[in-house]
Amino acid sequence: MKSILFEQTGKPTDILNVTDVAIPEPGPNEVRIRVVASPINPSDIMFVQNLYGIRPQLPSGAGFEGMGVVDAVGEGVQMRTGVRVSFTGVGTWAEYAIAHQRSLIPVPDAMTDEVAAQLFVNPFTAYAMVKDSGVPEGGWLMLTASGSAFGKMVIQLCAMRGIKTIGTVRRNDLNDELKALGLTEVINTETDDLTARVKQITGGAGVSCVLDAVGGHTASQALTCLGKGGTMLVYGLLSGQDPAVNIGLMIFRELTIKGFWLTDWMRRVDSATRQDVAQNVISLLSSGTIQLPVEATYSLDQITEAVAHADRPGRWGKILIKP
Template identity: 85%
Template sequence: MKSIIFEQTGKPADILKATEIPMPEPGPNEVRIKVIASPINPSDITFVQNLYGIRPHLPSGAGFEGVGIVDALGEGVQMRTGMRVSFTSIGTWSEYAIAHQRSLIPVPDAISDDVAAQLFVNPFTAYAMVQDSGVPEGGWLMLTAAGSAFGKMVIQLCKMRGINTIGTVRRDDLNNDLKALGLTEVINIETESLTTRVKQITDGAGVSCVLDAVGGHTATESLKCLAKGGTMIIYGVLSLQDPAINAGLLIFRELTLKGFWLTDWMRRVDSQTRQDVAQNVISLLASGKIQLPVEASYALDQITEAVEHAERHGRWGKILVKPS
């Protein structure tokens, strides 16, 4: 079978290649899945570069989530083959993948393959982080890199909850689309002062929470936008630079600065919470209340073009890898 493999870490476009490997067999509590589609997420890119929270064991497969059909069961698995499932694993950019049965989420018919491929990483992270933000109805939440797939999910969730949102962008070509999704205010950090605009928008109060994916200078400036007692949650470092932390701000505004990693959140919360989030996410996606657009799909042999497209600025939708 064909799978995307890398033998050394580095820039994805330079090192990823479609490779013929033996068909994998599921072990105890595992299933084999015939992959239909898998998204390219920022976490996938950083994993290939050896910059993620878990390190690749070389040679390694790539891709963390996808949708597919269960076609073989390992010992101890009590389910039927032929089910369409969303799943997480390492190596989902492949014709077939092995996944632990605990990672499987049965997909209702109302959810398309393109949406089901993205069901876990961004929706679960967005839902969990909006919950953790503690921003009440009528309050202000700010998110950096608002044009990302994750940002769009947060915007839509906040609109449903009556939370006002400020989103940062570096280009203005997506502003109208983001506003249409429910973004309250947009700030172009290339042409406007972030701190000045946030003060204007919030009548000098600042925002209750910032969700930051960028790090570096953007995170440094975003910290200054927090209201007294506010919280910044960092879930990515797209700039590959650490923010400069002003200790005085933390002390005198009583600010909280913390990180978020979905893997740890899933381990931390109880099974009932995980099930509740899954049911809520599936309900929102199945009803069409939350949109997860796809910009383009690529075959395994086109992986170089696919990752280059995924890292392109100004994308509106997710890039998918489809084995067939």
């Protein structure tokens, strides 16, 4: 079978290769999945560069998330073959992948393959972070890089909950689409004074929470937009630069900065919370209430073009790998 492997860490376009390997066999509590589609997420790119919380064991497969059909089951697995599932694991950019049965989410018939392939990472993270933000109905939440697939998910969730949102962008080509999804206000950080605009929008009160994926100067500026007792939840570092933190601001406004990693969040919360998130996410996606657009699909043989496209600025949808 074909699988995307890398033998050293580095720039994805330089090190990812299509390799012929034996079809894997599932062990106890594992299933083998014939992969139909898998997205390219920022976490995948960070993993390949050895910048993620999980370190690759070289040589390593790539891709953390996907959907497909259960093809074989190991000892102790109750699920039958032929079932469509969303799943997580290391090495989803392949024709076949192995996953632990605990990571499987059966896919409803009403959900398309393209949506099911994106079921876990972005939707679960967005749902969990909006929940953890504590912003009430009528309150203000700000998110950086709001034009990303994750940002669009947050915008839609907040609109459903009556939470007002401010999104930052670096270009204006997605502004109309973001406003149509429910974004209350959009700020271009290249042309506008972020702090002054947020102060104007919120009547001087600032926002209750910032969800930041950028870091660097953008995160430093976003911190100044928090109101008294506000919180910044950090879930990425797209700029590759650490922000400068104003300690005086943190002290006198009683601000909090917290990291967010879905893997740890899923371990930390109880099973009832995990089930609640899963049911709500599946319902929202199956009904079409929340949209997860796809910009382009590529085959495994086109992996270099696919990761280059995923890194391209100004994308409006997710890039998928379809073996």
